[in-house]
Amino acid sequence: MxxxxxxxxxxxxxxxxxxxxxxxxxxxxxxxxxxxxxxxxxxxxxxxxxxxxxxxxxxxxxxxxxxxxxxxxxxxxxxxxxxxxxxxxxxxxxxxxxxxxxxxxxxxxxxxxxxxxxxxxxxxxxxxxxxxxxxxxxxxxxxxxxxxxxxxxxxxxxxxxxxxxxxxxxxxxxxxxxxxxxxxxxxxxxxxxxxxxxxxxxxxxxxxxxxxxxxxxxxxxxxxxxxxxxxxxxxxxxxxxxxxxxxxxxxxxxxxxxxxxxxxxxxxxxxxxxxxxxxxxxxxxxxxxxxxxxxxxxxxxxxxxxxxxxxxxxxxxxxxxxxxxxxxxxxxxxxxxxxxxxxxxxxxxxxxxxxxxxxxxxxxxxxxxxxxxxxxxxxxxxxxxxxxxxxxGRLKELIIKGGENIAPREIDEALYQHPDVMEAAAFARPCPQYGERVEAAVRLRPGSSATPDDLVALCTTRVGTFKAPDCVHILDELPKGPSGKIQRLYLNEMLYGKS
Missing domain, CATH: 3.40.50.12780 (ANL, N-terminal domain)
Structure with missing residues (x-):
């Protein structure tokens, strides 16, 4: 040839x-x-x-x-x-x-x-x-x-x-x-x-x-x-x-x-x-x-x-x-x-x-x-x-960590396996080491005793250490659009301000 x-x-x-x-x-x-x-x-x-x-x-x-x-x-x-x-x-x-x-x-x-x-x-x-x-x-x-x-x-x-x-x-x-x-x-x-x-x-x-x-x-x-x-x-x-x-x-x-x-x-x-x-x-x-x-x-x-x-x-x-x-x-x-x-x-x-x-x-x-x-x-x-x-930029909401594509919804679904999680959204956070890292925000049912560490551990078990979020933020409410869809792209600004 x-x-x-x-x-x-x-x-x-x-x-x-x-x-x-x-x-x-x-x-x-x-x-x-x-x-x-x-x-x-x-x-x-x-x-x-x-x-x-x-x-x-x-x-x-x-x-x-x-x-x-x-x-x-x-x-x-x-x-x-x-x-x-x-x-x-x-x-x-x-x-x-x-x-x-x-x-x-x-x-x-x-x-x-x-x-x-x-x-x-x-x-x-x-x-x-x-x-x-x-x-x-x-x-x-x-x-x-x-x-x-x-x-x-x-x-x-x-x-x-x-x-x-x-x-x-x-x-x-x-x-x-x-x-x-x-x-x-x-x-x-x-x-x-x-x-x-x-x-x-x-x-x-x-x-x-x-x-x-x-x-x-x-x-x-x-x-x-x-x-x-x-x-x-x-x-x-x-x-x-x-x-x-x-x-x-x-x-x-x-x-x-x-x-x-x-x-x-x-x-x-x-x-x-x-x-x-x-x-x-x-x-x-x-x-x-x-x-x-x-x-x-x-x-x-x-x-x-x-x-x-x-x-x-x-x-x-x-x-x-x-x-x-x-x-x-x-x-x-x-x-x-x-x-x-x-x-x-x-x-x-x-x-x-x-x-x-x-x-x-x-x-x-x-x-x-x-x-x-x-x-x-x-x-x-x-x-x-x-x-x-x-x-x-990206039309898609993929998180790119160290060159690896991570679908936010895959992390969402892992979080939703916890019985106390009512809403979940993973998102990309700028990171000097990996370009982006995974974080997530959740809304828990009232009275829940679940901790961020518990939720990170759950994700680690379900999707592996690399894809698991570095931290999980517990919020009273996640940002949503007019249709009620969670707006994950607003989470960075909501949690960290404009950066």
């Missing part, structure tokens, strides 16, 4: 993995263990497991769940599902048990790859029919399912304002296009090695680093999780030339005491920031201290990650902007779908080969997400005369 920078990749992930195996070379190194995985080894392992799954009767397009952190076994499981023509269903390990159970049930996963550390969570959350993949000794001769670029490849769940996660379906074509947009924007080549510190069950880790390396023919240094104290040491051991992170990680690295060695500084061409807005002060301080340029970008789960990026040339950076479109088209439009004039705020919309097929088993949500061929991001922004987009 050959990469043409003017057109998106053709074929399937299977085709591209076969081509990389024939070319040879290293696919992934693991700085924490010293292990390596060549393209040939990755292809052979993926093909072997794919044949095994086929022999087990897993049909083309069936969901295959992957509950693994970053690592050798997890990335092989991912590629095995893709290689076999199944729908790789990446389970967010940071989600609470309710969300994991919903994803496993809703996806109708036929089999699951489960890391030993996730076994207890899996056993608690799994539907009765779902079992862990175990290699078989079957000697039956089977052929892999035939594959086309339009076939389903990836299923990844993302929070929405409804509170229920939506299952985003990508085809082989859109998944590969996600890696292609990154390759084109950042001029990735076979000599590049990305630093995969973000989990591959998030679209950034999945498409930017994993698919980016597959399409570009480069390689990855993959670690199990981000560590501020080991970031530069792992970058040195892995011999990385670029990295993709979120603003929270940039802030953590900036405030850590360690500096990269001169050889690391000279080897790393750039770092990229995505998932939420990067503070201008943080970007400037990072670049001044470490001498490594940060490229600000924008992407979504529904667009196989990147839709916008600042050019690689620092002279063309516009700090504060998410950049220009690469590999797809972006526009600003009003509520009627009419393109907005230059520098006039509207909704950011995108169309291109990297846009999702749709939301699994949710045709209404899929229809509402598009204005004709344009995907509606739900983000507000403006575009300048040079095509640079500036994000100005």
């Amino acid at each position: 050959k990469l043409h920078h003017g057109t998106p990749p053709d074929g399937t992930v299977r085709d591209w993995l076969d081509a990389r195996a024939q070319s040879g070379g290293t696919a992934i190194v693991f700085p924490e263990t010293g292990g390596t995985l060549s393209w040939q080894q990755l292809q052979a392992e993926a093909a072997r497991i794919a044949l095994d799954l086929t022999a087990l009767g897993i049909n083309k397009g069936d969901s295959v769940a992957v509950m693994h952190p970053n690592g050798r076994d997890g990335v092989i499981a991912l590629y095995a599902a893709l290689y076999g023509g199944f729908r790789a269903t990446m389970i967010n390990l940071a989600a609470g048990p309710d969300a994991i159970a919903y994803a496993l049930e809703h996806s109708e996963a036929r089999v699951a790859f489960v890391h030993p550390d996730q076994r207890d969570v899996f056993d608690q959350a799994k539907p009765a029919h779902l079992n862990i993949y175990l290699p078989t000794s079957s000697t039956s001769q089977v052929d892999l399912h035939p594959l086309q670029a339009s076939d389903d490849a990836l299923l990844m769940y993302t929070s929405g304002t409804t509170g229920r996660p939506k299952g985003v379906v990508h085809t082989h074509a859109s998944l590969l296009a996600g890696g292609w947009t990154v390759t084109v924007a950042h001029h990735l080549t076979a000599q590049d090695r990305g630093f995969c510190v973000l989990p591959i069950y998030h679209i950034n880790g999945q498409c930017v680093t994993v698919m980016g390396s597959l399409v570009s023919g480069g390689s990855l240094a993959m670690v199990s999780r981000f560590s501020a104290s080991q970031f530069w040491e792992q970058a040195a051991t892995g011999e990385v030339t670029w990295f993709s992170v979120v603003p929270t990680i940039i802030s953590h690295v900036l405030h850590a005491k360690d500096d990269p060695a001169p050889a690391v500084r000279s080897r790393i061409r750039f770092g990229r920031s995505a998932s939420s807005a990067l503070a201008v002060e943080t970007q400037t301080a990072f670049q001044n201290r470490f001498g490594i340029p940060i490229v600000e970008t924008m992407g979504l789960t529904e667009t196989a990650a990147q839709i916008l990026s600042n050019p690689l040339d620092p002279a063309r950076h516009k700090i504060g902007s998410s950049g220009i479109a690469y590999g797809n088209e972006a526009r600003i439009a009003d509520e009627n779908g009419t393109p907005s004039p230059t520098d006039v705020e509207g909704e950011i919309q995108v169309r291109g080969p990297n846009v999702m097929k749709g939301y699994l088993k949710n045709p209404d949500a899929t229809a509402n997400a598009f204005a004709g061929a344009w995907f509606r991001t739900g983000d507000l922004g403006r575009m300048d005369a040079d095509g640079y987009v500036y994000v100005t």
